[in-house]
Amino acid sequence: MNTLNEVSNVLTKIREKNPLVHCITNHVTINDCANILLAYGASPAMCEAYDEVFDFVKISNALYINLGTLNKEQETSVILAAESAKIHSIPVILDPVACAAIPRKIDVINRIFQVGKVDIIKGNTGEINFLAGKNADVKGVDSLDGSEGALDSCITLAKKYNCTVAASGEEDFITDGKNSAIIQNNTKMLTKVTGAGCMLGALCGAAAGAFENKFIATVAAILSMNIAGEEAFKEAKAPGSFRVKLIDSIYELTEEKLRKGGKIIWK
Template sequence: MLNKIASALNTVRDKTPLVQAITNYVTINDCANILLCFGASPAMCEVRSEVEEFAGFISALYINLGTLTEEQKVAAVLAAKKATELQKPVVLDPVACPVITRKMDVSRELLENAKITVVKGNIAEIKSLAGFKSMARGVDSLDEGDDAVEACVSLAKKYGTVVVATGKTDIITDGERTCLIHNGTPMLRMVIGTGCMVGALVAAAAGTVEDKWVASAAAVMIMGLAGEMTAGSMVKELPGTFRVRLFDYVYGMTAQDILKGGRIECL
């Protein structure tokens, strides 16, 4: 599996996927920059009068509901339907859906009216979407992960999608194949937007790698491993320094780094 993940990194960099992001305003700049560091090309196109036309040019679409305006909501639905029609991968990040009814409603509308390739969220978001009891505080998961794998598999099977649940241990499943990724560092939780950045990387990988389960695992592992390498490079763990260096370590990630440091468990 590590060989496939390493190959996915090289594929992204060889193909330079164009990723359209309809994403939240708190982290939009970081998502754009992390895509560049990964080897992708970001396009933050979210105007409803433009998204259907633009869908013809993209490799993948990333929809993040973090600061969902009415303009974004309409644009996201239009873009997802058009991307589905054109057989372009769509990644949905249902931010805060356990605590805001409107976000849950929009998430379900997208899942039921477009082909969502990957659903990426924290454990509470995924469990809530799957109909399982969950605990959340705003955009943060307070869930300990009980029944998390079961919830991920259930959601994946219901919508025929890949599900990514991020947490202390990350879960990636397509309903038949499931893996756990053990890379990461607590410092990733000290920087706003690392989850959004993971979602953007998932879209980039899904836009170039045929196997979307492998693509999702690759994006998640690369972010976790880059976080580990960043934390390991610091004499003292400081969030501001960590944020800047994280981009550098994603940019400098190699296949050899993945083969040496990747930690994955296939169930």
């Protein structure tokens, strides 16, 4: 049985290891992703140049690929980086932003899986439902899908790609195809700041770079984000101040806060 003790220990491992997380992410939230990684105890590198990514991946502890503002160089870079990660056994976190709205994204995702191996897929419920072959209700990069059927979609993808899959929403669903968790911590204020999902993907990279069990690592990263969001909302009731306090709350996280505050249903 998975426990909050095991999940909370991931935070200590991150701060002990200070994992180098190679991020190829969208340009809207690149600064927030870097800062939240630093606050979490990781070391961010926002390296996306095609001529550099192959070599940089092999010195990293994790690769985070976010398809949010995918330009042509990023497209070639993420494919090359994914190939390098497979060669050098570096864990990969894929954030399939807007895959349900923009068909080109699926072509890139398929290419990533052809040349590499993804360890964690982290998306919103609409993106995960779409990748699982279901109808998805989306508005651009945002999901309008509810929680119903989200865990089944995660399990379908986890088994298809032999990886951990997480669908974020009012509840968060995580599975590796055998073990599953539903996280019920949340605050709606996370939907009022740009890039909360991108920052969450970056945290998954930090956890995956420091902890061998990718299912537990993903649970830890998502629980960290949600508890930090709840903590931030206690002091910041508007989006601007909340965004700043969110990063502060990530920095102020402790194992005790995760253990005492975590609301997880294990399946």
